[in-house]
Amino acid sequence: MRLEVEISSKEYANAAGQRHEVLRHIAFTLEPGEVGVIVGPSGCGKTTLLRILTGLDQDYQGRVSRPGKQRIGMVFQEPRLLPWRSVEDNIRLAAPDVDAKRLSALFEVLELSGHRSHFPGELSLGLARRVALARALAVEPDFLVLDEPLASLDEALAARLRSQIALLLEGRSITTLLVTHNIDDAVRLGDRLFLLSSRPATVRHALPIQPPRSARSESDIAGIKSEIARLNHADS
Amino acid sequence: MRLVSVAVFFVTWWIASLLIGGAKLPPPPEVLQVMFAQAKSGALFLNLGVTLARVAVSFVLAMTLGTAIGYWMGRHRLADRLGDPWLIILLNLPALVIIVLAYIWAGLTEAAAIAAIAINKLPTAVVTLREGARALDPALDEMARIFDFPRGRAFRHVVLPQLAPYIAAAARSGLALIWKIVLVAEFLGRPNGVGFEIGVAFQLFDIPLLLAYSLSFAAIVFLIETALVQPFEARLSRWRPRAA
Numbered sequence: 001m002r003l004e005v006e007i008s009s010k011e012y013a014n015a016a017g018q019r020h021e022v023l024r025h026i027a028f029t030l031e032p033g034e035v036g037v038i039v040g041p042s043g044c045g046k047t048t049l050l051r052i053l054t055g056l057d058q059d060y061q062g063r064v065s066r067p068g069k070q071r072i073g074m075v076f077q078e079p080r081l082l083p084w085r086s087v088e089d090n091i092r093l094a095a096p097d098v099d100a101k102r103l104s105a106l107f108e109v110l111e112l113s114g115h116r117s118h119f120p121g122e123l124s125l126g127l128a129r130r131v132a133l134a135r136a137l138a139v140e141p142d143f144l145v146l147d148e149p150l151a152s153l154d155e156a157l158a159a160r161l162r163s164q165i166a167l168l169l170e171g172r173s174i175t176t177l178l179v180t181h182n183i184d185d186a187v188r189l190g191d192r193l194f195l196l197s198s199r200p201a202t203v204r205h206a207l208p209i210q211p212p213r214s215a216r217s218e219s220d221i222a223g224i225k226s227e228i229a230r231l232n233h234a235d236s
Numbered sequence: 237m238r239l240v241s242v243a244v245f246f247v248t249w250w251i252a253s254l255l256i257g258g259a260k261l262p263p264p265p266e267v268l269q270v271m272f273a274q275a276k277s278g279a280l281f282l283n284l285g286v287t288l289a290r291v292a293v294s295f296v297l298a299m300t301l302g303t304a305i306g307y308w309m310g311r312h313r314l315a316d317r318l319g320d321p322w323l324i325i326l327l328n329l330p331a332l333v334i335i336v337l338a339y340i341w342a343g344l345t346e347a348a349a350i351a352a353i354a355i356n357k358l359p360t361a362v363v364t365l366r367e368g369a370r371a372l373d374p375a376l377d378e379m380a381r382i383f384d385f386p387r388g389r390a391f392r393h394v395v396l397p398q399l400a401p402y403i404a405a406a407a408r409s410g411l412a413l414i415w416k417i418v419l420v421a422e423f424l425g426r427p428n429g430v431g432f433e434i435g436v437a438f439q440l441f442d443i444p445l446l447l448a449y450s451l452s453f454a455a456i457v458f459l460i461e462t463a464l465v466q467p468f469e470a471r472l473s474r475w476r477p478r479a480a
Binding site: 054056071072073074076078080082083084085093094095119121135139 | 375376378379381382383384385389393394397475476
């Protein structure tokens with residue numbers, strides 16, 4: 001799926017009736033199968049942007065083109081599981097057609113096999129995130145959206161989940177949009193990077209990340225990170 | 237523990253009857269004797285059955301309507317604004333007024349009795365369910381939209397479980413209300429049922445008979461609460477971590 005975005009403006013009215021511009025001129029294109037990463041400071045409107053791109057928010061100026069009816073898989077910032085359904089039921093409700101083998105494979109990679117019949121209230125945040133990720137992938141999405149999937153996990157857990165995400169994206173060709181404020185995650189997972197400014201957010205830089213993920217070495221990663229640091233420095 | 241509690245009740249009753257005198261408060265054996273006599277003749281079961289049927293019909297009617305209206309009012313502002321004055325009036329109208337008016341307008345009929353009981357319960361169910369609908373989590377709603385849940389699935393698995401505690405609360409308080417009102421409705425305008433029998437006992441000043449019916453009625457209420465309502469509530473909340 002190819003994603004074309006051209007948002008000229010998005011405003012919010014707060015409780016006092018004042019209008020705030022959250023997004024201003026956001027334009028980018030994501031080719032089919034590409035992993036785009038949106039990086040920006042906290043509170044710059046990244047989640048608002050995702051709500052527009054997934055169709056949850058229709059109140060904006062501009063245009064988002066997603067061909068026809070697309071299956072969306074989304075991992076929200078909070079896991080948003082149904083607390084009254086087991087882990088497996090949560091996934092099956094979102095993806096009724098998932099076959100047992102694929103589901104087992106997903107559980108295997110995400111180390112969830114022992115938690116199938118647990119309720120979300122019995123899971124840690126890290127586990128619940130992985131269930132949310134399993135749910136998003138189980139629907140075999142055309143468009144995968146990950147909103148800060150590694151936020152508020154400790155370093156080791158974040159690293160493990162990051163490599164699991166990388167592994168899962170590897171075997172598939174899903175147009176993916178990942179939102180993060182962590183440059184390291186961005187550089188390790190993305191094909192194309194969009195650096196956002198603070199509010200109102202605009203795309204300051206869009207840069208492809210070379211070489212492809214599977215061939216990317218630690219020194220490549222360090223190189224890209226210093227390039228981003230240079231760009232950030234030049235802006236400020 | 238429950239048995240102990242019941243035993244304490246009977247012992248207290250017996251002692252009280254000794255203190256007050258058997259004429260005003262007959263001791264348990266006398267009342268139980270009357271109860272058995274009524275049971276033997278079949279009158280007890282007939283009257284209890286009729287009352288239970290009225291409770292069941294008006295309960296189902298009020299819960300169904302109340303849930304639908306409450307959900308609707310909680311989700312739509314206009315419905316809430318239009319319905320609110322009616323709700324306030326119905327909530328505060330004495331049960332007696334509704335029952336008497338129902339009998340006057342619809343005659344001393346079964347339909348009038350059931351409607352009057354249901355209308356008494358309806359507003360509390362509406363208010364509770366309206367709160368439930370207002371408290372629905374928009375985050376889960378969005379999740380269901382993103383994952384393209386069909387309406388039926390979203391309602392059953394996303395909305396209904398969130399409403400369940402409110403439905404249970406409405407059912408619980410509503411049932412208690414109906415238990416109280418059904419006897420008044422029978423007392424005033426029905427030729428059978430526990431309320432009618434109590435009315436007869438009152439006119440004849442037959443205290444053992446009065447207590448026999450009250451006690452059987454209380455026993456039935458207790459049975460239904462423990463055998464039906466509580467297990468149902470336990471099932472609804474099985475996903476919650478247990479309180480110690």
